[in-house]
Amino acid sequence: MKEKVAVIGAGIGGMATAIQLTVNGYDVSVFEKNDQPGGKMGQIFYGPYRFDTGPSVFTMPELVDRLFIRAGVNPSDYYHYSKLDQSCRYFYEDGTCIDAYSDEEKFTREVEEKTDEPPENIRTFLDKSQSIYDVTADLFMFNSIHDPQALLTKNNLKALLHFGRIDAFKTMHQANRKYFQSDKLVQLFDRYATYNGSDPYRIPATFNIISHLEHNMGVYYPDGGIYAIANAMYRLMQDLGVTIYLNHPVRGLITEGKNIRGVVTGSGEASFDYVVSNMDVNLFYEHLLPDHWKLKKLRKPEKSSSALIFCWGMDGTNPGLKLHNILFSNDYQGEFESLFRHKKIHPDPTVYIYISSRAVEGDAPRGKENWYVMVNAPENTGQDWEEMRREARRNIVDKINRVLETDIQKKIEVEQVYDPPAIEQHTWSYHGSLYGNSSNGMFAAFNRHSNFSRKYKNLYFTGGSVHPGGGIPLCLAGAGIVAEKISKNEH
Ligand SMILES: Cc1cc2nc3c(=O)[nH]c(=O)nc-3n(C[C@H](O)[C@H](O)[C@H](O)COP(=O)(O)OP(=O)(O)OC[C@H]3O[C@@H](n4cnc5c(N)ncnc54)[C@H](O)[C@@H]3O)c2cc1C
Incomplete structure (x- = not known):
């Protein structure tokens, strides 16, 4: 008989975890309090208009594709996307307007024309962003940094040796000041700190990897708008046979010693072998598994x-x-x-x-x-x-x-x-923060909650409020960590 997994929340992280666990042979049920899946990735229809209400910038589409490929289906049977020729148009108060073209030559020419910034400065900066990504991605994005066993691989140890090269000791703004002459370019690249709800004047320059994602790897857009991604993942869950309960808030957990035995919803109790929470971890420990000390620790780091x-x-x-x-x-x-x-x-x-x-x-x-x-x-x-x-x-x-x-x-x-209270209420996100903790400060990455519970053997965490953090790519990377841990029976 298949082992049973309950996933609490149908955000991007919850759906991605459910898909991977189903593919790995588990019997998965997803409980979502709202009447539509997607969580922060939402949409509304208002009169003759449709609006995405959450994310609008889509990077690393290959992480979404991978879910479909692992399930043995063609991603393009579920959704289509294309690379944008231009990621953004930037306006400054003095009338300057810069088009951020995906083509690097075109972008550097545009910037030189508008700001006199030499093209080689941008190239040097983007090469450095890529090299930071190459060193850090495996270590911080696709692995659990809270699990010594997972950390001590050959690749990760190599990455740790290069720690000095990841610009962890200066802020994004300080680094960008060194790379660029033009204040406008500094501001343009400082802006990427907001992609995880942080402050460019305090976030470590390591996060210049976000510029690499956008400028070197590209910004993509799905046909039908961003919500098409949530829809595609939802359809895949249905096709794989995941049991999905919409309008089903989980109100409590049944515990027995060091195990979670099941979940409590408005319809009663149900038993499971594993529980994965895609809820904001602060609210999880406030409402589902009240823990005063845990909450005190969780609330200390600054929120995004x-x-x-x-x-x-x-x-x-x-x-x-x-x-x-x-x-x-x-x-x-x-x-x-x-x-x-x-x-x-x-x-x-x-x-x-x-x-x-x-x-x-x-x-x-x-x-x-x-x-x-x-x-x-x-934050609210x-x-x-x-x-x-x-x-x-x-x-x-x-x-x-x-x-x-x-x-x-x-x-x-x-x-x-x-507004933040509406975001908080709709997605049950602590203080309405978009990305859980902020990344302001050198040790912020280490302050995120781990993907597994140290107290309960069969309890796991996925989504933007836990490691590796918020944003579509990181939520998908976190889902991969959780699915692998459960499937390898690791804790
Ligand atoms: C306005 C805005 C703009 C953004 N812009 C971008 C962007 O451009 N690019 C990008 O990559 N990212 C962006 N993000 C961030 C990105 O949307 C999130 O990091 C990601 O979608 C979070 O996914 P998650 O897995 O953490 O789940 P969430 O989206 O937080 O969903 C959690 C789900 O759990 C449900 N839930 C909670 N508690 C319970 C319970 N007890 N029982 C049942 N269900 C429960 C909630 O209803 C919700 O559906 C943005 C977010 C917002 C809000």
Whole structure:
């Protein structure tokens, strides 16, 4: 008889773990509190518009493909994606506009033309980012750093020998200052700290690997928008025979000594041989397995930032905008001080505009656009969000009008707002943080919760709040670690 696994949560990490364990011969059930899978990778329909409500940037698609290939099916029977020619269009307050082309030659030429930055500086920087990735990826991304046995492989020991080369002792901003002459380029590459909800002035420069993912490996986009990824994984789970319970919050666990015997839902109790939590680990120890000391330890590290998102159905089109657009703050350091020290949104925030209707026919009616307008927001510590939303909206509209020389107020036909409390409530993410702990500080990677419990033999953790962290690629890498551990009967 197959051993039974319960996965709590149908986020990307939960679904990827469920798929791999099913392929490895387990009988898997997934319990999801919401009426749709995907967790933070969500979508909404509003009037004639569709909006992705979570991730918008898709890197390392091969990690998604691998799930399908391992299941013996062709990924393209489930979803299609293509590489973008341009990852983003960047706007600065002085009127400079830089297009980040995927073609390195084209990008370096564009940058030289707009900022006088010599192309070789970008090449040197991107080569270095790649070399940091080559040293760190196996060690930190695809292995459990909490398990000495997994760490002590030949490859990992080699990587540890090269530790001095991974720029762990300076911040991303300090490193980028050394590579680039132009403040605009420093800001452009500092921005990647926000890809895991961190502060470029404090995150180790090791995280310049994110620039490698985007600039060397490329940014991709699925047909139908980002939610197509969640849909594809959901369909694969169904086809593999995973039992999926939507609208089924897990309310408790049944324990017996050093084992978890099963889960408790609104429909009763069910027995399992293994339990994998895809919940935010803080809330897991608050609600499912209350543990005061554990919580105290978990809450110490600084949390990643959250987001304030306005989904706007816009009358008319704006040819000056691309699929992904950034309007940079003129006070970048001040913006991160506001977010992490004062827990506020800066009055001149960096504004991100993602318009999926540029790529997906049907996401907006003809002659209109769906704007997902996001600013970095602090984690929810009980601020007056109504007031913060009002003030941020005014500042965002002013900034867009100023930088794009337009008047958008009259063009906003419909509006749906997501603030940190809404993200917290919808996905049960502690304080609405997008990526669990922040990566601010040299030892942040070691402060993440491990993928397995030290107390319970058959309890595992997957998803953005545990090792190796948040973002689609890391959640998928973490799912691989958990599936392998269970399948090899390792703990
Ligand atoms: C606004 C925003 C923008 C982002 N942008 C990007 C981006 O551009 N690129 C990128 O790579 N990443 C991005 N991310 C991060 C990325 O979306 C997440 O890291 C990733 O989707 C998290 O997946 P997860 O496996 O941790 O699960 P989550 O998405 O956190 O899902 C957990 C699931 O568990 C369910 N759940 C919780 N508790 C229970 C319970 N007790 N019982 C049953 N179900 C439960 C929840 O309802 C939820 O569905 C973004 C996130 C957000 C919110």
